[in-house]
Amino acid sequence: MFEAPESPLCVLTIHAHPDDEASKGAPTLAKYHDLGVRTVLVCCTGGEEGDLQNPALRNEGGPFHGMTPEEEKQQLARIRPVELARSAQIIGFDQVIMLGYRDSGMAESPPNANPDCFHQASLDEAVGRLVSIIRRERPQVIITYGDDQRGYPHPDHLKVHDISVPAFERAGDDMWYPWAGEPWQPLKMYYSVWSRTRLIAVHEAMLAKLGKSPYDDKWLNRPGQDERITTRIDVASHMYARSGSLRAHATQVDPNESWWFGLDDDELATSYPYEDWVLAKSAVGAPDADVVEIDLFTGIKDVIACEPGQSLPNRLTSPALVGTEVGEPA
Numbered sequence: 038m039f040e041a042p043e044s045p046l047c048v049l050t051i052h053a054h055p056d057d058e059a060s061k062g063a064p065t066l067a068k069y070h071d072l073g074v075r076t077v078l079v080c081c082t083g084g085e086e087g088d089l090q091n092p093a094l095r096n097e098g099g100p101f102h103g104m105t106p107e108e109e110k111q112q113l114a115r116i117r118p119v120e121l122a123r124s125a126q127i128i129g130f131d132q133v134i135m136l137g138y139r140d141s142g143m144a145e146s147p148p149n150a151n152p153d154c155f156h157q158a159s160l161d162e163a164v165g166r167l168v169s170i171i172r173r174e175r176p177q178v179i180i181t182y183g184d185d186q187r188g189y190p191h192p193d194h195l196k197v198h199d200i201s202v203p204a205f206e207r208a209g210d211d212m213w214y215p216w217a218g219e220p221w222q223p224l225k226m227y228y229s230v231w232s233r234t235r236l237i238a239v240h241e242a243m244l245a246k247l248g249k250s251p252y253d254d255k256w257l258n259r260p261g262q263d264e265r266i267t268t269r270i271d272v273a274s275h276m277y278a279r280s281g282s283l284r285a286h287a288t289q290v291d292p293n294e295s296w297w298f299g300l301d302d303d304e305l306a307t308s309y310p311y312e313d314w315v316l317a318k319s320a321v322g323a324p325d326a327d328v329v330e331i332d333l334f335t336g337i338k339d340v341i342a343c344e345p346g347q348s349l350p351n352r353l354t355s356p357a358l359v360g361t362e363v364g365e366p367a
């Protein structure tokens with residue numbers, strides 16, 4: 038028998054490496070934190086294979102001055118958790134949980150073969166780790182990476198998607214992972230999406246401001262997935278979360294890189310004030326094809342407000358509804 042959840046609203050977002058939470062969705066999560074929604078970050082790897090992307094840190098007096106490549110790697114391993122903690126604080130995550138795998142490095146590179154890396158992890162085992170977190174944190178909304186990552190097929194990013202889909206389904210099923218806590222069925226799952234509309238808007242704003250843009254033809258001609266976008270969150274007043282968290286990852290993000298910082302927060306908010314999402318699974322319905330959702334919790338608040346025993350929540354346990362695919366080609 039389903040009981041109306043007494044848990045507060047919660048959104049849980051799954052990322053591959055420290056700094057992904059800064060470059061994808063930071064303003065959206067900051068906004069929901071400000072609205073009083075509990076925000077949880079699951080970071081699957083420690084980012085051990087990242088390189089120093091900010092050459093100024095090698096200058097005299099910098100934390101990487103005079104280091105060999107091997108020393109740099111060790112220094113990165115020490116610094117990246119600190120950067121992640123700072124970034125999460127700026128965005129406003131209430132909880133940061135490491136899934137505990139090692140960074141797999143780029144596709145076909147030797148770290149892919151490390152038995153501790155995320156890429157090598159058994160799917161069922163990794164899904165189980167995520168399920169136990171979902172059951173403990175009880176999010177209604179899960180955010181993860183999409184099923185089409187051809188634009189950046191990093192093995193760890195692909196695996197984030199691969200574990201998230203079964204975790205969404207198994208978290209509410211007591212036949213799976215009975216050791217992992219009381220079942221909890223999240224109600225909606227969103228994919229992050231590379232928005233072509235946003236890229237064009239930012240490109241044009243950079244041309245107008247700087248006379249040049251870091252987006253070359255390779256980017257401008259890259260096929261988009263904008264037709265899949267179901268949900269558009271207005272984040273104009275939360276752009277600080279993006280710029281602030283990116284800067285917190287000082288080893289990974291060059292503060293002089295126009296790719297990241299060619300527009301300031303206000304200019305970004307003026308040129309494209311949204312973050313775009315794809316509703317991939319829903320147990321509480323989906324927007325009509327001609328309607329753009331403006332809230333990740335649309336449909337969920339009604340369920341939460343439902344009295345115990347009312348019929349609406351019973352829909353949630355229907356596997357047919359939980360498995361509803363939205364926005365994907367038939």
Ligand SMILES: [Zn+2]
Nearest residue numbers: 053054057194
């Ligand atoms: Zn990453």
